[in-house]
Amino acid sequence: MSKVRIYTLAKDLGVENQRMLEILDGLGVSYKSVSSTIEEETVDLIKQILAEEGTEGTETAPEAVAAEAEAAPAVAATAPVVSAPEAPATAGSDDVAPVAVAAEAAAPATAEIPHRAPVVTIMGHVDHGKTSLLDYIRKTKVAAKEAGGITQHVGAFEAQTSKGRIVFIDTPGHEAFTTIRARGANVADIAIIVIAADDSLMPQTREAIAHAQAAKVPMIIAINKVDLPQADPDRVKTDLTQLNLVPEEYGGDLVVVPVSAKTGEGVEELLEYISLTAELEDLRADPKAAFGGVVIEGRVDRQQGVLTTVMVQEGTLHVGDFLVVGENYGKIKAMNDSNGARIKEAGPSTPVQILGFSDVPNSGEKVASAKNEHAAREVVASRQSDRRDIEDARVQRRKTLEEMMGP
Numbered sequence: 118m119s120k121v122r123i124y125t126l127a128k129d130l131g132v133e134n135q136r137m138l139e140i141l142d143g144l145g146v147s148y149k150s151v152s153s154t155i156e157e158e159t160v161d162l163i164k165q166i167l168a169e170e171g172t173e174g175t176e177t178a179p180e181a182v183a184a185e186a187e188a189a190p191a192v193a194a195t196a197p198v199v200s201a202p203e204a205p206a207t208a209g210s211d212d213v214a215p216v217a218v219a220a221e222a223a224a225p226a227t228a229e230i231p232h233r234a235p236v237v238t239i240m241g242h243v244d245h246g247k248t249s250l251l252d253y254i255r256k257t258k259v260a261a262k263e264a265g266g267i268t269q270h271v272g273a274f275e276a277q278t279s280k281g282r283i284v285f286i287d288t289p290g291h292e293a294f295t296t297i298r299a300r301g302a303n304v305a306d307i308a309i310i311v312i313a314a315d316d317s318l319m320p321q322t323r324e325a326i327a328h329a330q331a332a333k334v335p336m337i338i339a340i341n342k343v344d345l346p347q348a349d350p351d352r353v354k355t356d357l358t359q360l361n362l363v364p365e366e367y368g369g370d371l372v373v374v375p376v377s378a379k380t381g382e383g384v385e386e387l388l389e390y391i392s393l394t395a396e397l398e399d400l401r402a403d404p405k406a407a408f409g410g411v412v413i414e415g416r417v418d419r420q421q422g423v424l425t426t427v428m429v430q431e432g433t434l435h436v437g438d439f440l441v442v443g444e445n446y447g448k449i450k451a452m453n454d455s456n457g458a459r460i461k462e463a464g465p466s467t468p469v470q471i472l473g474f475s476d477v478p479n480s481g482e483k484v485a486s487a488k489n490e491h492a493a494r495e496v497v498a499s500r501q502s503d504r505r506d507i508e509d510a511r512v513q514r515r516k517t518l519e520e521m522m523g524p
């Protein structure tokens with residue numbers, strides 16, 4: 118097992134040290150400085166990420182990027198060609214500048230607990246373009262490497278951006294968000310509120326904003342459909358101001374990004390803002406801590422059995438681990454990442470699909486690991502007995518009440 122120093126690798130691959138640290142942060146790998154060594158496996162991952170970005174050793178001319186961005190709509194209209202990701206942060210370098218400065222000021226990170234990728238949820242009124250926006254991001258930012266070419270719906274996906282990894286919860290709508298929150302779990306770090314530029318604020322937009330505020334999750338407003346001739350982004354901003362949400366350009370602190378899920382305009386910028394917001398939130402998680410996660414969704418597959426998407430929040434999951442969810446436990450028989458690739462372990466902010474539970478767990482249920490099967494059984498038994506005690510007490514109260522009321 119050979120190890121490589123970060124700066125040596127950066128030099129070999131022709132990328133900046135800072136970029137290398139960002140990738141490591143995105144992967145949740147801890148380091149002390151650029152002279153720290155990293156594992157061979159990590160090196161492979163880094164190479165893969167750089168290859169996907171197409172930045173490895175090449176200088177992307179700004180003109181080329183702009184040309185490609187302009188060409189995108191025509192391409193997108195005919196076939197979902199994955200060409201946009203090759204044009205990363207350089208697009209609109211004016212807008213990117215503050216982000217880069219902030220990143221430089223914060224580095225090099227020396228904290229013991231490594232950064233983790235942000236988990237983002239998308240909410241907004243029906244038909245304002247939530248699904249389209251997620252589809253656009255997925256098409257351009259997720260390498261097409263599904264197992265056997267089958268796109269499996271797992272409820273979450275990871276996007277590789279020029280600023281690191283971003284995890285999107287792929288079940289748009291308030292329901293996913295609220296059910297998960299109702300069970301006491303907060304899975305999203307950032308909420309994107311999608312508002313159609315031709316429709317402005319609608320009832321579900323207000324609801325979505327209220328949910329994000331209640332969860333104390335930072336919001337980014339994506340004004341969508343700016344490609345439409347009747348688009349009126351200024352009206353959206355004015356309407357937001359009436360809710361006491363003041364856009365930055367009006368002197369407030371609300372980040373508002375005009376986008377089009379159709380042409381891809383503004384999407385790169387939206388991703389930049391997500392990364393910047395995540396950076397300010399200073400999201401960290403310890404891959405060496407005890408495992409903790411949340412069920413995103415569960416379903417039964419005719420062939421494979423119960424498939425459960427779990428978001429790893431703390432610690433690291435391994436194939437073979439025993440997990441407890443509510444009153445069920447299971448052993449991880451197999452694990453996939455959100456691209457359908459088989460993986461053996463997964464660190465913080467990684468959505469994984471697990472095979473190993475016999476019952477379908479509910480969205481939002483917390484998942485913990487147990488040392489072994491015996492320990493898992495004990496946790497389940499104690500939860501069952503707690504629940505029975507509560508139920509018995511309830512029955513007893515009702516009886517007493519009935520007796521008091523008489524026949």
Ligand code: GDP
Nearest residue numbers: 242243244245246247248249341342377378379
């Ligand atoms: P959701 O209900 O919020 O998930 O909205 P959808 O993604 O299903 O989009 C609703 C409709 O708006 C669909 O017909 C989309 O094609 C269309 N749409 C979404 N985004 C855009 C956009 O940026 N520009 C235009 N012109 N149409 C869009």
Ligand code: MG
Nearest residue numbers: 247248249289
């Ligand atoms: Mg939708």
